[in-house]
Amino acid sequence: QVQLAESGGGLVQAGGSLRLSCAISGRTFSVLAMGWFRQAPGKEREFVATLRWSDGSPYYADSVKGRFTISGDYAKNTVYLRMNSLKPEDTAVYYCAGAGYGNRWPPTEGIKYNYWGQGTQVTVSS
Numbered sequence: 001q002v003q004l005a006e007s008g009g010g011l012v013q014a015g016g017s018l019r020l021s022c023a024i025s026g027r028t029f030s031v032l033a034m035g036w037f038r039q040a041p042g043k044e045r046e047f048v049a050t051l052r053w054s055d056g057s058p059y060y061a062d063s064v065k066g067r068f069t070i071s072g073d074y075a076k077n078t079v080y081l082r083m084n085s086l087k088p089e090d091t092a093v094y095y096c097a098g099a100g101y102g103n104r105w106p107p108t109e110g111i112k113y114n115y116w117g118q119g120t121q122v123t124v125s126s
């Protein structure tokens with residue numbers, strides 16, 4: 001079992017930056033990719049970014065490409081999401097998720113992910 005815990009959310013002004021963290025514990029050897037999703041009130045869960053755990057290759061949704069950076073610190077078993085140039089439409093609960101082997105790269109659908117964190121709130125004011 002893989003357990004995930006997000007942190008780092010908060011309130012920022014438009015144009016500002018935040019770095020989210022996701023602490024990973026448990027059977028990390030079973031993880032193909034670590035991803036970030038977000039969900040705003042009244043909207044469906046949306047793919048943000050994913051990271052191939054074996055080599056650190058990233059993949060981003062078009063809406064965040066060029067502004068967000070996903071990375072991992074393997075020694076600390078932690079995944080990060082650096083968010084720059086934040087916009088009010090980035091406001092959402094952000095979830096960290098882990099996808100197991102057997103999935104096609106890149107996994108961009110929530111159903112591909114077996115493990116989920118509790119979420120952390122990001123609010124961007126205008």
